[in-house]
Amino acid sequence: MVNAKAKLLSGIIIMLTVAATTHAQTSADLVIRGGFIHTLNPQQPTAAAVAIKEAKIIFVGDRNDVGKYIGKSTQVLDIEGLTALPGLTDAHAHLNSLGRSLAQLNLLGTTSPEMIRTLLLEQIKSAKSGAWIAGRGWDQNDWPDQQFPHWKDLAGTESHPVFLRRVDGHAAWVNKTVLKLCGIDAHTVAPQGGKIIHDAEGKPTGVLIDNAIDLVVRKMSKVTYETRIAWMQKAIEKCHSVGLVGVHDAGVDPLKWEIYQQLQLDDNLNFRVYAMLEDTTEERLWMKQWFSQGPFSTQGEMLTLRSLKLYADGALGSRGAALLKPYGDDPENSGLMIHPDEFYFQIAEEALHAGFQVCTHAIGDRGNRVILDQYEKALTKNPKEDHRFRIEHAQIVSLDDILRFAELGVIPSMQPTHATSDMPWAENRLGSERIKGAYAWRKFLDAGSIIPCGSDFPVENPNPFWGIYAAVTRQDHSRQPASGWYPEECMTVAEAVRGFTLDAAYAGFAEKTRGSIEVGKLADFTIIDRDIYVIPAREIKDTQVRYTIVGGRIVYQATN
Numbered sequence: 028m029v030n031a032k033a034k035l036l037s038g039i040i041i042m043l044t045v046a047a048t049t050h051a052q053t054s055a056d057l058v059i060r061g062g063f064i065h066t067l068n069p070q071q072p073t074a075a076a077v078a079i080k081e082a083k084i085i086f087v088g089d090r091n092d093v094g095k096y097i098g099k100s101t102q103v104l105d106i107e108g109l110t111a112l113p114g115l116t117d118a119h120a121h122l123n124s125l126g127r128s129l130a131q132l133n134l135l136g137t138t139s140p141e142m143i144r145t146l147l148l149e150q151i152k153s154a155k156s157g158a159w160i161a162g163r164g165w166d167q168n169d170w171p172d173q174q175f176p177h178w179k180d181l182a183g184t185e186s187h188p189v190f191l192r193r194v195d196g197h198a199a200w201v202n203k204t205v206l207k208l209c210g211i212d213a214h215t216v217a218p219q220g221g222k223i224i225h226d227a228e229g230k231p232t233g234v235l236i237d238n239a240i241d242l243v244v245r246k247m248s249k250v251t252y253e254t255r256i257a258w259m260q261k262a263i264e265k266c267h268s269v270g271l272v273g274v275h276d277a278g279v280d281p282l283k284w285e286i287y288q289q290l291q292l293d294d295n296l297n298f299r300v301y302a303m304l305e306d307t308t309e310e311r312l313w314m315k316q317w318f319s320q321g322p323f324s325t326q327g328e329m330l331t332l333r334s335l336k337l338y339a340d341g342a343l344g345s346r347g348a349a350l351l352k353p354y355g356d357d358p359e360n361s362g363l364m365i366h367p368d369e370f371y372f373q374i375a376e377e378a379l380h381a382g383f384q385v386c387t388h389a390i391g392d393r394g395n396r397v398i399l400d401q402y403e404k405a406l407t408k409n410p411k412e413d414h415r416f417r418i419e420h421a422q423i424v425s426l427d428d429i430l431r432f433a434e435l436g437v438i439p440s441m442q443p444t445h446a447t448s449d450m451p452w453a454e455n456r457l458g459s460e461r462i463k464g465a466y467a468w469r470k471f472l473d474a475g476s477i478i479p480c481g482s483d484f485p486v487e488n489p490n491p492f493w494g495i496y497a498a499v500t501r502q503d504h505s506r507q508p509a510s511g512w513y514p515e516e517c518m519t520v521a522e523a524v525r526g527f528t529l530d531a532a533y534a535g536f537a538e539k540t541r542g543s544i545e546v547g548k549l550a551d552f553t554i555i556d557r558d559i560y561v562i563p564a565r566e567i568k569d570t571q572v573r574y575t576i577v578g579g580r581i582v583y584q585a586t587n
């Protein structure tokens with residue numbers, strides 16, 4: 028990257044200052060030794076022991092040399108036979124939604140509307156009278172006819188309002204009770220950036236796309252603050268158990284922000300959250316307030332806010348992604364942009380003045396082009412070397428535009444498991460030409476981009492080793508297709524691990540303090556049962572996390 032030299036220089040300065048203040052008698056809070064440590068520091072790629080004091084790494088090296096850091100009160104963690112990595116970060120995910128999805132009906136992997144109806148009828152038996160039943164995770168692409176469902180498929184559930192989000196969150200399927208409750212009928216006009224799907228008779232089918240989902244959400248009963256806190260804690264626990272030390276939360280509204288702050292104040296935030304501010308109000312008052320006060324980070328870097336999240340378009344699965352030409356399997360439809368082009372320019376410009384990073388969700392090739400154009404316009408007018416503007420997903424990109432990411436310094440923030448989830452149907456949507464610029468990791472890397480990796484959970488499973496497996500193999504868990512889907516786009520293990528560590532850190536302006544195991548950096552580690560750099564790629568998905576350590580604290584320890 029452009030400032031590799033600057034990064035190296037600052038690394039040296041940190042090492043010098045630490046060396047000057049560290050002496051032999053220093054006793055560490057925690058010593059980890061006995062295993063094999065991949066540091067991701069090119070000057071010292073592997074090690075056998077680390078020492079930690081006050082949440083930072085004070086020693087990286089040999090097992091014999093770490094002894095001098097062991098004092099009376101030092102905790103020694105022996106990791107014989109295990110492998111340590113820098114703590115893994117998911118660079119694009121939704122913590123609150125993960126907590127919510129852990130608390131509601133999980134529809135991931137369901138294979139027909141009938142199966143979902145059966146699950147609902149079971150759930151209704153124990154539900155409070157008239158209470159909303161919520162679920163998430165259906166995907167019509169996994170069903171025999173691959174068609175969007177109808178409220179008629181939910182017959183028998185009318186005693187309760189039923190609201191089921193699609194796996195990508197960009198479509199919802201509701202029952203007849205909800206349509207009635209929300210007054211959605213043949214005459215209802217969808218809000219801008221949304222769509223109400225109609226049947227042959229012109230009546231709503233119960234499937235709502237993007238902004239049309241708000242017609243229902245605003246009628247749903249409010250979730251209590253305590254419930255939200257509990258969701259967030261459950262989600263963080265889940266993340267720790269799969270080896271994540273932090274997340275870039277791709278959409279934090281004032282309520283979620285309040286919850287993060289509450290957890291932080293109560294010393295219950297043992298997880299690093301890089302929050303992308305999301306303000307969906309017309310006036311964007313909350314965003315403007317942030318712009319006038321400037322970026323925020325807590326001492327110890329648990330909670331940071333210096334970026335904002337915008338949406339260019341919808342998703343490919345629900346055909347809401349904005350394409351330059353119509354869908355291959357829906358010739359009347361090219362998807363939709365959420366806002367007029369000028370909107371993205373204006374916000375990018377304001378963000379540059381206020382010192383904030385812009386992260387825009389863009390899936391389709393048109394969505395990506397519009398955002399690159401508007402970023403470029405804003406950056407030409409307000410040049411800034413280290414803006415680190417991001418495009419979230421960068422999923423289908425014209426080949427010419429792939430080069431523009433590196434030229435403009437725009438970071439493609441991508442999710443390896445999206446490729447392996449979408450591969451059964453993506454080519455139908457896009458055709459054989461456009462598919463070449465879809466999930467095109469190798470083309471981005473060759474063009475000089477870095478790729479911070481994430482999962483977009485709860486759209487995908489939060490397990491980062493499933494992400495690394497997908498990145499390296501481009502195969503599903505039954506190892507199909509046999510040689511990988513467009514295998515020329517595969518990442519190496521080293522690139523995928525960088526995506527979840529150093530490159531995620533860089534995408535959050537944190538590469539000086541996180542992302543590798545080096546003296547002076549924060550003591551975050553993911554300790555696993557196998558060395559994913561040397562085992563056959565097919566075994567990466569089965570990796571078990573033994574310990575997750577955040578800021579020198581063991582926040583997860585496997586029990587088996």
Ligand SMILES: [Zn+2]
Pocket residue numbers: 119120121277483
């Ligand atoms: Zn997302």
